Amino acid sequence: MDAGSMNSSSSLKAQSRCPLQQQFLPRMNSKENLDRFIPNRSAMDMDYAHFMLTEGRKGKENPTANSPSREAYRKQLADTLNMNRTRILAFKNKPPAPVELIPEGQSLHHQAKSAKPRRHIPQSSERTLDAPDLVDDFYLNLLDWGSSNVLAIALGGTVYLWDAADGSTSELVTVDDEDGPVTSVNWAPDGRHIAIGLNNSHVQLWDSASNKQLRTLKGGHRSRVGSMAWNNHILTTGGMDGKIINNDVRIRSHIVETYRGHTQEVCGLKWSASGQQLASGGNDNLIHIWDRSTATSNSATQWLHRLEDHTSAVKALAWCPFQGNLLASGGGGGDKCIKFWNTHTGACLNSIDTGSQVCALLWNKNERELLSSHGFTQNQLTVWKYPSMVKMAELTGHTSRVLYMAQSPDGCTVATAAGDETLRFWNVFGVPEVAAKAAPKANPEPFSHLNRLR
Amino acid sequence: MASRTVAKDIITLRGSAAIVSEFFGYAANSILYNRGVYPEEGFVKVKKYGLPLLLTQDEGVKTFIANLNAQLSEWLEGGKLQRVVLVIMSKATNEVLERWNFSIETDGEVVEKGVSREKSDKEIMREIQAIMRQIASSITYLPCLDEPCVFDVLAYTDKDVAVPFTWIESDPKLIANPQMVKLHSFDTKIHKVDTLVSYKNDEWDEQ
Numbered sequence: 001m002d003a004g005s006m007n008s009s010s011s012l013k014a015q016s017r018c019p020l021q022q023q024f025l026p027r028m029n030s031k032e033n034l035d036r037f038i039p040n041r042s043a044m045d046m047d048y049a050h051f052m053l054t055e056g057r058k059g060k061e062n063p064t065a066n067s068p069s070r071e072a073y074r075k076q077l078a079d080t081l082n083m084n085r086t087r088i089l090a091f092k093n094k095p096p097a098p099v100e101l102i103p104e105g106q107s108l109h110h111q112a113k114s115a116k117p118r119r120h121i122p123q124s125s126e127r128t129l130d131a132p133d134l135v136d137d138f139y140l141n142l143l144d145w146g147s148s149n150v151l152a153i154a155l156g157g158t159v160y161l162w163d164a165a166d167g168s169t170s171e172l173v174t175v176d177d178e179d180g181p182v183t184s185v186n187w188a189p190d191g192r193h194i195a196i197g198l199n200n201s202h203v204q205l206w207d208s209a210s211n212k213q214l215r216t217l218k219g220g221h222r223s224r225v226g227s228m229a230w231n232n233h234i235l236t237t238g239g240m241d242g243k244i245i246n247n248d249v250r251i252r253s254h255i256v257e258t259y260r261g262h263t264q265e266v267c268g269l270k271w272s273a274s275g276q277q278l279a280s281g282g283n284d285n286l287i288h289i290w291d292r293s294t295a296t297s298n299s300a301t302q303w304l305h306r307l308e309d310h311t312s313a314v315k316a317l318a319w320c321p322f323q324g325n326l327l328a329s330g331g332g333g334g335d336k337c338i339k340f341w342n343t344h345t346g347a348c349l350n351s352i353d354t355g356s357q358v359c360a361l362l363w364n365k366n367e368r369e370l371l372s373s374h375g376f377t378q379n380q381l382t383v384w385k386y387p388s389m390v391k392m393a394e395l396t397g398h399t400s401r402v403l404y405m406a407q408s409p410d411g412c413t414v415a416t417a418a419g420d421e422t423l424r425f426w427n428v429f430g431v432p433e434v435a436a437k438a439a440p441k442a443n444p445e446p447f448s449h450l451n452r453l454r
Numbered sequence: 455m456a457s458r459t460v461a462k463d464i465i466t467l468r469g470s471a472a473i474v475s476e477f478f479g480y481a482a483n484s485i486l487y488n489r490g491v492y493p494e495e496g497f498v499k500v501k502k503y504g505l506p507l508l509l510t511q512d513e514g515v516k517t518f519i520a521n522l523n524a525q526l527s528e529w530l531e532g533g534k535l536q537r538v539v540l541v542i543m544s545k546a547t548n549e550v551l552e553r554w555n556f557s558i559e560t561d562g563e564v565v566e567k568g569v570s571r572e573k574s575d576k577e578i579m580r581e582i583q584a585i586m587r588q589i590a591s592s593i594t595y596l597p598c599l600d601e602p603c604v605f606d607v608l609a610y611t612d613k614d615v616a617v618p619f620t621w622i623e624s625d626p627k628l629i630a631n632p633q634m635v636k637l638h639s640f641d642t643k644i645h646k647v648d649t650l651v652s653y654k655n656d657e658w659d660e661q
Contacts, residue, residue, distance in 0.1 A: 086536055089609045089617060090624035091522065096514035097545055097604045098492045274495045322600040323593065324494045342593060344488070349594050368598060387598070 119367075121383060121393040125424035126413070128397075129162070131155055136403065136419035138315060138332065138359065139226045139240075139267040139283065141184040141197075143404035143417045148191030150208065151406065151415055153423060154182035159196055161208060162423075164408060172206060173213070186228040188235075191409075195235050197225030203237055205249060220245040220255050227269040227315075229278070231292070236278060238266025244280055244290070261288045261303045268317040272324060277304070277343055279327050281314030287329055289343045305346035311335040316372070318361040320386075328370055330358025338372060338384075352389050354382065359403050364429045365411030371428060373416060375401030381416065383428060395426060463574045467564050470571075470644035471530035475523045477582055477640070477647070478556065482519055482540055482607070483509045484589045485554055489596070491542060491603050503583045522607055525618060529611055530558070530645060533565035537610035541627045545602040550627045552596065552653045559646040571643035581640035585649050588637045595635065596653055629654050 133156035135142065142154040151162040152172070157180030159172040175182060175198060184197035193214070196204045201221040205214040221239035229236045234256070235247045244259040244266055259280070268281030278290040287307040307329075316330030316338075325344040331337045336356055340349040357375035364371065368386045379402055381395040400419030407414055412429045480502055487497050487508040492515065497508035510516060529535040535558050542552040563569060608624055617623065632652035639648040 086610045087613050087615060087617070088624050088626055089611060089615075089621045090606055091518065092620055092622050093518070095518040095605060096512065098602060274493060276495050323598055324490050325488075326593075342591075345590055347591065347594070368600065 119430050121395075122427050123393070123395060125395075125397050125416075126427045127425040129423040129425075131417055131421045131423040133158075134417055134419070134421045134423075135181055135183075136400065137183075138313070138357075138401075138403060139265050141186070141227050141267075141315075141404065142182065143406045143415060143423075144185050144187050144194075145406035145408055145415060146187030146191040146194070146208075147189060147409050148208075149409055150187075150191070152185045152187060152194055153417060154185050154196070157181045159185055159194075159206075164413075172208060172211065173204070175204075183224045183226045184228050186230060186235075188230050189232065195228050195230070195237075197228055197237060199224045201225060201239065203228070203235070203247070205235075215249070217247050217249070217254050220247065220258075226265060226267050227280075229269040229271050231271040231275045231278070236269060236271065238262075238269045238280060238282075240265040242266060242282065242284070244269065244278075259288070259290050259303070261290075261306065262286060265313075267313060267315040268329075270317040270319055270327075272319045272327075272343070273321065274324055277325075279317045279319070279329070279343070281310075281317050281329060283313040285310050285312055285314065285331070285335070287314050287317070287327075287341070289327075289341075289346070305341075305343065307339075307341060307346065307348070309339060309348055309351070310337065312357075316358045316361040318363050318370070321363050321365050322368065328361050328363070330354075330361050330372060333357040333375065338370070338389075340387075350387065350389065352384075356380075357401065359401055360405035360416075362405050362407050362414060365407070366429065369429070371405070371414060373402035373405050379418065379420075381405075381414075381426065381428065393428070395428065397424060398422065463572045464570050465573055465642055465644060466570045467531055467533075467568070467644055470564075470642040471527050473578060473582075473642055474530055474558065474645045474647060475527040477585075478526060478538055479519050479523050480507055480509075480586065481554070481556070481589060481649075482522075483507065484586060485540055485542075486510060486515070486605065488590055488593055489542060489552065489599055489603070491599070491605050503579050503586055505583055505586055507586065521620070525621070526609065529609065529615065530560070532615075533560040533562065534612045534615045535560070535609060536612065537608075539608040539610070539627070541606045541608060542599065542603050543606065543627070545604045550629050550654070551599060551603065552651065553627070553629060553632070555650040555652065557648040557650070559648075561644050564644045573641070573643040578640060578642055581638065584638040585640060588649075592635075592637075592651060596651070631655060 131153060145151045149164045151164055153160055157177065158174040159182055161170050161172050179198050179200045181199055182196055183199050186195045192207060192209050194206050194208055196206060201223055203217040203225055207214055220237065221241055221243060223240035225237045225239050227238035233248060233250050235249050236244060237247060238244045242262040242264055245255055246257040247254040248256045262282035262284050264283035266280055266282050270279050276292050280288045288303040289305040291304040310331040312332035312335035314329055314331055318328045320326035325342055327341045327343050329339050336358065337351050337353050338358060339351045342349055354372060354374065356378060358372055359375060360373040362371045370384045370386050372382050374380050378396060379398045379400055381402060383392040385392050398418040398420055402416050402418045404417040405414055412427065414426045414428050415423060416426065417423045484507055486492050487494060492510060492512060496512050497510055499506050500509055526535060537558060538556045540554040541550055543550050564571065608627065629652055633655055634650060634652045637649040637651065639646060
């Protein structure tokens with residue numbers, strides 16, 4: 001079709017052009033003809049001159065130029081640059097901006113992206129505390145740092161609280177010998193209530209402000225409770241019996257769901273930041289991802305994903321603070337690997353052999369880094385850059401496997417407890433945000449300015 | 455028997471436009487979920503294209519995508535739509551971090567003469583499914599979006615399209631020196647959609 005119309009116009013053109021070609025100088029005659037076909041006279045003249053100089057002999061190419069060549073060139077240029085052909089449109093009304101739910105999003109927000117000087121990571125621990133009678137058991141979770149900046153550690157049958165603000169220590173509770181030792185401690189999100197898992201399968205809830213026991217959860221597990229995780233008012237407990245139980249601490253019959261998937265002791269238990277997904281790791285080398293929404297509607301036993309790649313017990317689990325469905329997991333002595341999972345699809349994204357038992361994992365809340373704690377032979381802490389998994393630092397000091405790790409509420413300091421019965425503090429994730437100090441500085445400025453004006 | 459299958463696999467311009475615009479709706483939802491533009495708890499799971507997909511429950515986003523789809527269908531039926539781009543930008547700086555580019559080639563003959571084409575629904579669904587899978591797996595190579603982000607959708611239309619009342623002309627929101635990954639494409643025999651994601655180079659890897 002295009003070709004057809006081109007032919008007809010070219011034949012017309014041929015009629016008007018032919019005379020011109022022959023009578024270059026006396027062109028007054030042909031002017032009428034030209035005007036009928038090409039209204040833009042000045043452009044036509046240029047076209048004509050150009051034609052005479054360059055294209056005169058190539059008869060075939062000439063007729064197609066039914067518009068001035070300049071126009072054609074512009075059009076072709078615009079076409080290739082996709083300017084003329086296309087109109088780019090967008091809605092006037094923009095989609096709503098997401099609401100920030102995760103508190104660490106704010107600090108990320110403030111962070112200056114361009115200036116990123118290499119951070120110095122101190123090679124030795126900032127502080128070392130004695131932790132006598134710390135149970136040297138891989139499967140337990142005896143250290144937790146609450147949101148009110150108080151660290152809880154279980155030494156034998158006693159739970160001690162160490163206030164990071166003033167360094168003071170207090171004893172919360174000592175359980176009876178037949179009930180203990182304490183096998184897990186976990187702060188509720190409010191930083192005031194704390195759950196204490198015991199060797200006799202009970203879980204005690206304490207109010208740290210009044211030093212009073214609130215209640216005891218029992219009847220769920222048949223053996224020791226080595227792992228716990230809070231999700232608002234739900235306390236999830238993992239037992240040596242392989243069971244995972246969601247306890248609603250507000251109601252009398254507290255057992256609301258039971259997840260059955262592990263055949264051996266559950267030693268790692270972590271809720272995602274959104275509270276939607278629970279990751280559990282067991283001595284049966286398995287990781288399960290449980291979905292909160294499907295658990296309530298369907299039968300409680302069905303896991304969302306069953307991840308079978310580790311070849312040893314999985315205690316170290318850590319949800320990525322900046323990517324909601326990214327989970328890091330570490331395998332025990334026979335496995336030695338850190339693996340990364342997309343918990344939406346269940347795909348293993350990466351696997352790194354660390355060469356040593358992985359006891360615990362923590363993400364840096366402010367940078368894309370991961371901290372792992374290890375056992376034999378170096379008993380070290382390793383800082384990894386994510387996602388390249390380049391080692392940024394190896395911190396040594398502990399003389400036995402580093403069983404437990406906990407992160408301060410500001411995300412900067414990490415406490416570690418090891419089989420050598422010491423509790424060490426490492427300033428591994430940098431100094432507290434500078435941006436937090438800069439913000440209030442900006443505010444007084446306009447006021448002082450006003451004062452001066454008056 | 456043969457005639458029945460033929461009748462079933464006929465695809466019209468209208469049907470094709472519906473398939474393509476519906477695809478954009480699901481693809482946009484999937485991108486917003488997988489890239490964490492909106493919090494994951496704001497999404498619900500549905501079954502579509504033989505896959506579990508996630509749809510936003512945020513009324514604002516839902517309305518935005520519904521309005522978008524209505525307009526895209528209209529353009530698709532007129533053969534006026536060349537490309538749809540979902541842009542992910544930093545909320546703080548408006549810097550463009552990711553562009554999800556869906557190029558559309560329309561069979562001109564179908565638009566002009568109103569003829570139909572033949573392709574089975576099943577085959578189209580399979581092709582779309584492959585793209586959806588790729589979107590879900592994209593987080594394995596895309597850089598982490600570690601700051602709050604917003605999104606926008608650009609429609610590249612023919613020049614002769616009248617700008618609807620609710621739309622404005624926009625700049626292309628390009629990324630300087632981007633990394634590009636081409637994903638699968640699907641073809642209804644009337645509209646062919648090529649998918650490509652381009653993203654900002656992750657300076658982290660170069661340090």
